[in-house]
Amino acid sequence: MANVGLRMVRKAYPNGFEAIKGIDFEVGDGQFCVLVGPSGCGKSTLLRMVAGLETVTSGEIDIGGKIVNQIEPADRDIAMVFQNYALYPHMSVYNNMAYGLRNRGMSKPEIDKRVQDAARILELAAMLDRKPRQLSGGQRQRVAMGRAIVRQPKVFLFDEPLSNLDAKLRIAMRIEIRRLQRRFNTTSIYVTHDQLEAMTLADMLVVMNGGKVEQIGNPLEIYQKPATTFVAGFIGAPPMNLLELREPEIRLPGASAEAAILGVRPEDLQMSNDVTPDGGIELDLTVEAIERVGAETYVYGLRARQSEQVTLSAKPGEPPPGEILVRIPGQDGPKIGERIRTIAPREKLHLFSADGRKRLNS
Amino acid sequence: MVEQEGIGRYVAHVVIWIGIAIVAFPVYLAFVASTQDNAAIANGQMSLLPGGHFFETYYRTIFVGTSGSTREPVGSMMFNSLVMAMLIALGKIAISIISAYAVVYFRFPFRMAIFWLIFITLMLPVEVRIYPTYKIVSDLHLLDSYAGLSLPLIASATATLLFRQFFMTVPDELLEASRIDGAGPFRFFWDTLLPLSRTNMAALFVILFILGWNQYLWPLLITTRDDMQTIQIGIRKMITTTDALTEWPIVMATAVLAMLPPVFVVLAMQKLFVRGLVETEK
Numbered sequence: 160m161a162n163v164g165l166r167m168v169r170k171a172y173p174n175g176f177e178a179i180k181g182i183d184f185e186v187g188d189g190q191f192c193v194l195v196g197p198s199g200c201g202k203s204t205l206l207r208m209v210a211g212l213e214t215v216t217s218g219e220i221d222i223g224g225k226i227v228n229q230i231e232p233a234d235r236d237i238a239m240v241f242q243n244y245a246l247y248p249h250m251s252v253y254n255n256m257a258y259g260l261r262n263r264g265m266s267k268p269e270i271d272k273r274v275q276d277a278a279r280i281l282e283l284a285a286m287l288d289r290k291p292r293q294l295s296g297g298q299r300q301r302v303a304m305g306r307a308i309v310r311q312p313k314v315f316l317f318d319e320p321l322s323n324l325d326a327k328l329r330i331a332m333r334i335e336i337r338r339l340q341r342r343f344n345t346t347s348i349y350v351t352h353d354q355l356e357a358m359t360l361a362d363m364l365v366v367m368n369g370g371k372v373e374q375i376g377n378p379l380e381i382y383q384k385p386a387t388t389f390v391a392g393f394i395g396a397p398p399m400n401l402l403e404l405r406e407p408e409i410r411l412p413g414a415s416a417e418a419a420i421l422g423v424r425p426e427d428l429q430m431s432n433d434v435t436p437d438g439g440i441e442l443d444l445t446v447e448a449i450e451r452v453g454a455e456t457y458v459y460g461l462r463a464r465q466s467e468q469v470t471l472s473a474k475p476g477e478p479p480p481g482e483i484l485v486r487i488p489g490q491d492g493p494k495i496g497e498r499i500r501t502i503a504p505r506e507k508l509h510l511f512s513a514d515g516r517k518r519l520n521s
Numbered sequence: 522m523v524e525q526e527g528i529g530r531y532v533a534h535v536v537i538w539i540g541i542a543i544v545a546f547p548v549y550l551a552f553v554a555s556t557q558d559n560a561a562i563a564n565g566q567m568s569l570l571p572g573g574h575f576f577e578t579y580y581r582t583i584f585v586g587t588s589g590s591t592r593e594p595v596g597s598m599m600f601n602s603l604v605m606a607m608l609i610a611l612g613k614i615a616i617s618i619i620s621a622y623a624v625v626y627f628r629f630p631f632r633m634a635i636f637w638l639i640f641i642t643l644m645l646p647v648e649v650r651i652y653p654t655y656k657i658v659s660d661l662h663l664l665d666s667y668a669g670l671s672l673p674l675i676a677s678a679t680a681t682l683l684f685r686q687f688f689m690t691v692p693d694e695l696l697e698a699s700r701i702d703g704a705g706p707f708r709f710f711w712d713t714l715l716p717l718s719r720t721n722m723a724a725l726f727v728i729l730f731i732l733g734w735n736q737y738l739w740p741l742l743i744t745t746r747d748d749m750q751t752i753q754i755g756i757r758k759m760i761t762t763t764d765a766l767t768e769w770p771i772v773m774a775t776a777v778l779a780m781l782p783p784v785f786v787v788l789a790m791q792k793l794f795v796r797g798l799v800e801t802e803k
Contacts, residue, residue: 212697233703245694249716258712259702306702 161223161236161313161346162188163209168218170204170370178204180370181218186363189344191337193378195357196367197393202350203318205367209348210239210316223313233262238307239316242323244299246291246306252278253287256305270309277305280339297328304339315340317349321356333359354394358382366390388515391422397457399424399509400483411440415510418519422509425457425486428501430493438505444483446493456492458485460499548780555579555773562769574770582774587759593747595755595775601670602734602751603782608671609733610726617677618718621684622710626696636685643678647739658743665749670740674733680725687721688714723793731783752779 163186170179178201186192194202207213209220211232219226227235238259246255253274260270278284281301291299300320307315317336321329337360340347351357357364358378366373366381366389374386378394385391391399404411404421411418421440428442435441444460451457459482485501493499510519550569554562557572586594623629624636647654654673663669691714699709740751750758752775759772787794 210697210701212700232697232700237701239698239701241694241698243692243694245692245698247695247698247713249713249719258704262703262708306698 162186162221163192163223163314163346163348164219164221165205165209166219166221168205168208168220169216170201170208170213171216178370179208179216182367182370182372184365184372184375186346186348189346190362191340191347191349191360192363192365193349193351193357193361194365194367195351195354195393196373198352200367201370202352202367206316206318206348206350209314210237211235236313237316238310238312238314239318240303240307240320242319244291244303244323246299246302248291251288251290252283252294252302252305255291255302256309259306259310273309273311274305277308280308280342281305296324297332300324300328300332301335304336308339308343311343313346315345315347317347319351320349321351322353329356336360354396358394364394366393368393384518385422385509386518388420388422388511391509391511395424397425397484397486400428401511402483404510411438411508411510415519417512417517418510419513420511420515422511423503423507425484427503427507428483428485429503430458430485430487430499431502432500433502435502436504439503440508441500441502442483444485444499444501446495446497446499447482449492449495451490451492453490455486455488456490458487458492458499459483460485460501548777551773551776555582555770555777557770559766559768559770563766578770578774579778582771582778587768587771593750593755595752595771595778597748598750598752598755598775599778599782601667601749602753602779604667605670605736605740605751606730606733606782608667609674609736610729612671612675613677613680613729614722614725616675617680618684618715618722621681621688622714624681625685625688626706639678639681641678642676647674651738651742655742664743665746669743670736670749670751671733674736674739677729680729683721683725684718687718691717720793720796723790723796727786727790727794730786734783 165182165184168179168182169177171177180201182205184192194205196202204213208215209222211227211230215228220228222235222237247258250258256274256277257270260273274287275284278287281304283298283301283305286294286298291302294302300323303320320336321332324332333356336349349360351360361378363375364378364381365375368389373393374381374390381390382394385394385399388401392401399422402421402423404419411421423440442460442462444458444462446458446460448459449456450459461482483501485499508520511517512519553569553571554567555578556575557567558574561567561572582594583596583599584594620639624632624639658664658669658673661669663672695713696709699713704712735753736751737753741754741757744750744754756772756775756779759775760767
């Protein structure tokens with residue numbers, strides 16, 4: 160049980176590349192913290208710094224009230240689950256879990272008890288004698304989890320542990336990981352690029368981009384009030400529509416003069432012929448493409464009275480530039496080429512400054 | 522592989538059999554000669570079928586030796602060869618796996634320079650550096666000793682390179698997992714890297730054992746005592762008797778005996794050997 164604190168943590172490589180540009184946050188005891196961001200944003204590097212696998216250029220990392228910058232990974236009282244599991248290929252499942260305990264000089268009966276307990280919890284009891292290559296992906300993943308659990312560490316670290324699994328198994332393991340974390344109530348830091356994983360697992364979500372923190376908060380809060388256009392585009396699937404706020408196409412009475420970018424989530428746009436709600440917006444679209452996923456339908460539309468492209472996208476290619484994405488429940492929807500009118504109320508709109516770094520409405 | 526039809530298939534088989542005959546006939550002849558009476562060979566009337574002196578000749582060869590210049594029995598020569606080949610093979614593996622470990626897993630000054638120095642020694646086999654090496658071995662009073670026979674041949678750039686390549690394919694996460702599991706450099710090497718290198722070591726052992734067993738020039742140079750002779754040298758000395766008739770059955774028996782240990786090593790380690798050469802699973 161421990162807090163993990165990061166204070167002004169920086170990482171620069173000898174070639175001058177700055178991977179982490181000063182990060183501050185505190186993970187409370189027993190909390191599940193998820194670091195999320197696009198590839199190359201530094202989230203894995205940060206996790207590896209907490210683990211002690213990367214040196215800290217400046218700043219402090221604190222685990223359970225102790226500065227660990229100079230402490231070897233083995234002595235930090237952490238356990239890590241790797242993306243490719245990193246099981247010892249020549250050792251049985253039992254030995255994979257027991258190895259770290261033996262190196263600590265734990266007594267045999269105690270090791271056996273811990274390994275058997277973990278095996279029971281993870282339903283690995285029948286395969287303790289097998290080698291990793293005889294296991295399926297999901298089972299390997301559970302062995303990797305078991306190796307972390309038997310240590311009873313202060314902190315669990317997960318480095319994209321589910322990305323090598325197929326979609327179905329990923330969901331099952333996601334729930335499993337959350338369940339285990341609640342059960343042991345161990346402080347955890349989890350790295351992923353999958354925003355769905357991030358949303359469902361986190362008590363505390365840290366959105367990172369380019370070596371910096373974009374926003375910290377609980378997942379729903381971040382979803383409801385993204386602090387920057389980057390977060391707006393990254394959290395939520397499909398991503399938020401971002402439009403340049405420009406007269407006369409879009410008029411927002413009473414908006415701050417600084418407001419230059421308007422964001423609206425695909426599910427907040429409604430196909431309707433009602434009058435535009437007070438202070439809200441209306442968008443006339445020509446349907447360009449339709450995706451039916453079963454429970455809902457995604458409609459890609461081009462702004463009708465639009466000669467030039469006005470949408471901005473934080474994440475290139477998603478949605479296709481110039482298009483507005485509308486998400487409507489059910490399987491019925493407009494046809495391609497049809498013109499539709501969509502509206503969104505004022506409270507569903509997000510306003511950002513021109514550089515996208517500042518949120519202007521509360 | 523393409524399955525041949527009709528006549529082509531028979532042609533292929535004929536070619537293969539001709540090849541086998543070319544390789545195998547001298548070996549067969551050596552064996553036949555080793556079972557014949559010396560007089561029959563000496564006057565050129567050797568039969569192509571095995572004679573009746575098998576047990577007698579091999580007993581004499583292994584336990585007694587020739588009556589000519591070299592009186593050492595071949596049994597002790599084989600023992601010398603075996604010790605030398607084992608020392609060379611095991612020594613090369615031990616030295617090269619450790620140096621590869623250092624080069625791959627540790628950051629130290631001039632790491633790459635050292636790696637290239639090792640690499641350069643590929644160009645310096647014993648034959649090239651034979652005079653200085655002889656001088657050193659003789660100054661260290663290692664002539665006529667197992668150490669003298671094997672030490673100068675132990676350093677191996679090839680094996681170091683092979684282990685280096687293998688180590689570079691081992692995922693970094695294994696090292697990191699070991700570090701988190703509290704294994705230091707030695708434990709990681711012993712508990713993880715060595716077991717993973719098992720098949721590579723086996724493959725290397727086969728190659729290096731045969732290399733060591735077949736050494737000729739170096740043992741010839743530094744062994745003068747009969748009881749330190751290796752079997753390869755023994756064969757040569759048996760033939761150059763000038764004052765007596767060469768005892769061909771014994772020479773041939775020695776040659777046959779000299780071929781056996783490499784064959785045994787290959788057969789015994791065949792499975793591991795092939796896996797070591799083709800294995801990709803990690």
